[in-house]
Structure formats: C-alpha cells, structure tokens
Amino acid sequence: MSALSPINVPVPLIVFRKGIAPPDEILYFASNMPLKLIRNPTEDQLQELGRNCLESAEDLAHINAHPYRNVTVENGAQLLDFLRNQGNGGHCFLVSQDGEIVGFINYGSVIPHHRNAFGLVIGKRYTGRGVATTALSQFLSAAPALGIVEINGYCATANAAIIRVMEINGMVRDPSFQEDGTLKFKAN
Ligand SMILES: CC(C)(COP(=O)(O)OP(=O)(O)OC[C@H]1O[C@@H](n2cnc3c(N)ncnc32)[C@H](O)[C@@H]1OP(=O)(O)O)[C@@H](O)C(=O)NCCC(=O)NCCS
Secondary structure (H helix, E strand, C coil): CHHHCCCCCCCCCCCCCCCCCCCCEEEEEECCEEEEEEECCCHHHHHHHHHHHCCCHHHHHHHCCCCECCECCCCHHHHHHHHHCCCCCCEEEEEEECCEEEEEEEEECCECCECCEEEEEECHHHCCCCHHHHHHHHHHHHHHHHCCCCCEEEEECCCHHHHHHHHHCCCEECCCCCECCEEEEECC
C-alpha cells in the first residue's frame, strides 16, 4: 500500500492487493477527499450502508424522488437484499468516504433491454459534496480491470442531479434510445 502516495493524484489509481486480483478495494484520491469503492462488501458493511443511507423516511424520500421506471424502494431491507443478490455478472460496490459508507454503485443487466447499466445512490446526508461525481469517475476508470467493457446509465428524465453527474464524467446521451420518461447515457 506504500505505493499509494502522493495524495492529489489527478487520475484514479487501481491498487491490486498482493495475491488478490482483481481488487476488492479500489482507491481513489481527489484533493482532500479519500474515496474508496468496496467491491464484494461484507454483511457488516451492507448493514452500515443501511444505517447511514436507507433508514429514515427522509433517506427513502431522497432515493425515491425520481423513480426509475416508477419502481420505488419501500424500505432499506428490500434494497439491501437486491444488492446482496446481484447475480448474472452483476456487481455491487459500496462507496466509502473517510472510512464511512456513504452510498453504493451497482452494475448489471437487471432489466433485459437496459443492459450493462449502473445505478448510483449517495445517502441524503452526504449529497452535494461531489461524492457521486468522484465515485462514478472511479468506477468508469476501474471498470476495464474488472472485465466491464460497456457502461450505460438509465435514469428518469427529470433526475437532473444524476444527469449532471454523468455529463461531468463524459457520458453522453444516446438519442436512439426511446422510452417514455427514461433517458439512456453511454460511457465512451
Ligand atoms: C444523484 C445523486 C447520486 C447525486 O449525488 P451527489 O453526491 O450529491 O452528486 P455531486 O455532489 O457529485 O453533484 C454533481 C453535480 O450535480 C449537481 N446537482 C446536484 N443535485 C442537483 C439537482 N437536484 N439538480 C441539478 N443539479 C444537481 C451538482 O450541482 C453538481 O454539479 P456541478 O459540479 O456542476 O455543480 C444523489 O442525489 C442520489 O443518490 N440521488 C438519489 C438516487 C438517484 O436518483 N440515483 C440516480 C438514479 S440511478
């Protein structure tokens, strides 16, 4: 881990822990914001996600503000179960900032014609600090090392925040995708 310095490196660094490939932890350093994506999280880490981001009525209202395809999350347990059972080549990454679980990115083909799609949630109390932007940047950079070759983002048309996060990360809208109330963005 000593090879991780210096801080303030402008591009993501992928760190392979000795003897383990691909990594379970992928580290990214932005100025003053150490952010980590945790692949294959433990049950304790998932429970922390639930406590920090999925517990209160306010947390759920935040997540459900712009329901994707009108699907809403009824409670944290339901969402944690979904993350535990990604299957079909899916991935679940928890977003950790300064050692605290603040959100997640999931990836896979849950909806047949929405293939290779990522989802991104940052808990309400951690929003507005650039966490989602940095987490998506790290995920896009780490994807090839994880064998992920295509990344699409599907979202509600009115979800300005995630649209902005994708655009900042260079993702572009696919105008050929036509579905009422849903937009598709592509990486590369
Ligand atoms: C969307 C979400 C991930 C953004 O997380 P975040 O950590 O607050 O995002 P950031 O701080 O990185 O903000 C990135 C940009 O979005 C902008 N933004 C944030 N909220 C916004 C809003 N409501 N309307 C418009 N722009 C918004 C920010 O101003 C920033 O742009 P800037 O750098 O040009 O100022 C978070 O709000 C969330 O989890 N929402 C609920 C779940 C969801 O809708 N997920 C997406 C569906 S897959």
